[in-house]
Amino acid sequence: MTRPSDDRAAAILAVVRSIPRGRVTTYGGVAARAGLPRQARLVGKILSGLPGNSRVPWHRVVASGGRIAFPAGSESRAKQIERLRAEGIESVRGRVDVSRHGWATPAGDLDRWLWSGGE
DNA sequence: CAAATGACGGGGT
DNA sequence: AACCCCGCCATTT
Numbered sequence: 001m002t003r004p005s006d007d008r009a010a011a012i013l014a015v016v017r018s019i020p021r022g023r024v025t026t027y028g029g030v031a032a033r034a035g036l037p038r039q040a041r042l043v044g045k046i047l048s049g050l051p052g053n054s055r056v057p058w059h060r061v062v063a064s065g066g067r068i069a070f071p072a073g074s075e076s077r078a079k080q081i082e083r084l085r086a087e088g089i090e091s092v093r094g095r096v097d098v099s100r101h102g103w104a105t106p107a108g109d110l111d112r113w114l115w116s117g118g119e
Numbered sequence: 120c121a122a123a124t125g126a127c128g129g130g131g132t
Numbered sequence: 133a134a135c136c137c138c139g140c141c142a143t144t145t
Contacts, residue, residue: 026127041125064127080126
């Protein structure tokens with residue numbers, strides 16, 4: 001099966017599944033948490049392969065700066081925005097406020113958090 | 120093996 | 133903000 005190494009996919013999906021409801025993180029963030037630094041694109045690749053009925057909360061993964069990665073007008077774009085709103089995450093012009101809804105980033109201590117390596 | 124491809128990231132204009 | 137360009141990296145052509 002023409003699919004990226006299963007263990008890497010598993011690690012990535014495990015991280016995505018662990019994103020708390022009402023929180024978002026970035027592709028790069030997921031990659032880092034999965035022990036795959038600099039492989040944000042692989043995260044996108046894996047998520048793109050999820051079946052439509054998947055229960056994995058892929059909608060909690062956004063691009064850098066809180067950008068919704070899907071092109072304007074696309075079905076997935078609308079779906080993600082709708083799902084995020086359903087958990088209390090508002091998006092303005094395809095952007096979510098990461099400082100407010102970012103995963104494990106207690107607004108105000110971002111620098112210290114990054115310095116200590118997250119967690 | 121070289122070139123192209125991405126649900127990306129960062130910087131510059 | 134809107135673009136463009138380049139770096140990064142596993143996969144695919």
